[in-house]
Amino acid sequence: MELAGAIITLIGSIFLFLGALGLLRMPDIFNRMQAGTKATTLGSILFLTGSAMAHAECTCTGKIVILILFIIFTNPLSSHALARAAHFIGIPLAKKTVKDDLAEDEKKEEGGQL
Amino acid sequence: MTTIIIAVLGAIMIAAAVLAIVQKSLLSAVIAAGAISLLASLLYIVLAAPDVAMTEAAIGSGLTTIVFLFALNKIRKEDKHG
Amino acid sequence: MVNIIYQIAGAIALAAILLAFIRMIKGPTAADRVVALDAMTIISISLIIFLAATLQRVIYIDIALVYGLISFVGIVAIARYLERGI
């Protein structure tokens, strides 16, 4: 049980590391956010679960559950708010980007209003 | 282990402090200052002062950043008018 | 054995904070720095739990809760500032 907990923690920390690495390597802000949000979310969930398992004697399961639920709910939410803001202020997308429906639609809307 | 944590976090804090002073953009400076508080609250846990860590996490990284942002917002708004 | 694996996990999380901070230094825009700050907070929550387990105090978990909550509000505030919403 304890060994399994420690190994889960290790896997979680590797995901955290990969998330941070993705943050460093990706070419534009949206791709960075993709790596940052997903990998850190699962990484921290695994880390917390593993810690709770590795220290079975602690009476902290309830708080860990709340923390995990809270991370699952708020982390994508803040990412979404940031992505929306970043798109609004017109941070350029990476050169590889193929299409941008949102910008097209916004242009259309402005044209329609005028 | 704790010594390594203190050394790494301390190095990051010093770098963030220099970044906060050197940065031209005010928003980036505020973000760097928030990062300093964030890491300081980790150090407080190592120093066995959880009350201080909680206060620093709540006030230093949260409300101080928000208050700075509201102030920056006022200044920027006036910019647009003038 | 368990302890050693656990400590390695903590060290990797620490390295992850370092990597995220490098993105914060590099920028190039303020929004990129906020993304880095967001990642740093989530990793820090894991690190707080790690410290709570290493120092053997259950009560430190409360700090992680407050930390996650307040940093969420802070990130939303910066996002709303960027899009001129506050």
Place this chain on the structure above:
Amino acid sequence: MVKKIFIVIILGFFAVMLLPLAKDFTPFQELSPVAEKYVEDGPEELGSANLVTSVIVTYRGLDTLGEVAVLFIAAAGVGFFLRKEEKGDKTPKRGSSQILQSGTAFLFPLILAFGVYIFLHGHLTPGGGFQGGVVIASGMVLLLLSSASAKINENVLHLVESLSGASYVAIGILGLVLATGFLDNRFLDLGEFGTLLSAGAIPLIYSFIGLKVGAELVGIVNNMQKDQS
């Protein structure tokens, strides 16, 4: 140029002045006598598991009263500086996304309840009035952020602030009348060590501190956010 030399001199002076602190500082090996007394007698005398709380609320309670007063003055100062007449032209704000709005509507009650948890358990966990107040204030700030048209009712804010402040002082005086000194928590039953209803009046005092600090911080943020220009 002169200025730069001046700055270098000041920095050097500070560095030389502070260096001995780092160089000659030897970590203490045991607690100072005052701390020893607090640690030894605190748990039995006051019934609070968190010794920092017992120092803040009771042993050094007057300092905390002063601190809350300073916070009040700062909030009043912010309100005074940023007080202006309403002008007509307002720059349009960008509305927030639906997702954030409904997410906030779900999270806000949870944040409030969590803040109450923090200050009610100030004598058992690292929390306390200040932290709980800040959490509640952040919940309010989240509400302000999630919709551009949200307003905070200032009358309610002032009412909460003054009521909790008055109750705080009233409890202090009750301690003076019923027990040995100002802000003494022992006029209520100390209860069983380590449970919610223990440590006499400490949870009560911390609740009022939490409400007051929360109201003051919301006041500060509200004044800074208000679109008066």
Place this chain on the structure above:
Amino acid sequence: MIKIQIKIKTYTESGAMKRFKHTVLLFLFLVLLWALLTPHNMQEIWAGVAVSALVALFTLRMDPVLGDLKLTPKSFLYLLIYIFVFIKELVISNLDVARRVVDPKLPIKPGIVKVKTKLNSRIGRTILANSITLTPGTLTVDIKDEYLYIHWIEIKHDDLEGATKDIVQKFEKYLEVIFG
């Protein structure tokens, strides 16, 4: 268009019903939160009930977002299935991210696509957007009425229908039953 929709509030019979349901559900949620946070004894539970009631009453004027929840046995069953689907997608998405990050060539072909959702409830849309953010290669950027704008790390379909089928529908069929 969006603003008008939000501003119109219907104080009909069903509106009051929704608000009542929201308040009761919120109260139960808060009691659950308190029970998870604290050690179990009678004092704590009574304190939790009192605090939950106070907070639920204090936030009575807010949006009744939880009023859309459907409380049928079928929706509970779908909730369980949804949790499993979600966890599966989360793990897949992380392996996907890991693969892309480690690959030295960075195999990405990003773009922002538009998809359409059938969900009407607001909390349902929020959970859908969050799920999309946590699934392989997608990130919700913006929402306008029933259209979601999604940053896709590797575009497979260029059109609205294809993208909707790929991204939204695997969650939508469960969330539709739970939230309506």
Place this chain on the structure above:
Amino acid sequence: MTLITILGLVLIMIGLWGMLTQKNIIKIIIGFSIMDTGVHLIMVSIGYLKDRTAPIIDSAVDQANAVNTVVDPIPSALVLTAIVIGLAVTALMLSYAIKLYEKKGTLDINEFKELKW
């Protein structure tokens, strides 16, 4: 822990350097808050005793032997208050900066010559 003391000193020096060299008032306030953090770190590190734990008595701490196992609670209490006051002071300074900006339309410290000697 002397490492933390050194860190605090470095933070104080960086904050002071920022306060002295920066032109923008907001940057000066940021320097002040960095200095604040440094001072708090030093104060907490003075109260720390090696290999001891937080002054909260629960199942992890033996109450009878608490004197030999917990750290000094007084610096924690002081710093806790200092952080809250720091926020209040920062907010006050920022509102003053906003007021100055409204009067002059700039935040450059060199533009405010009325009080220069």
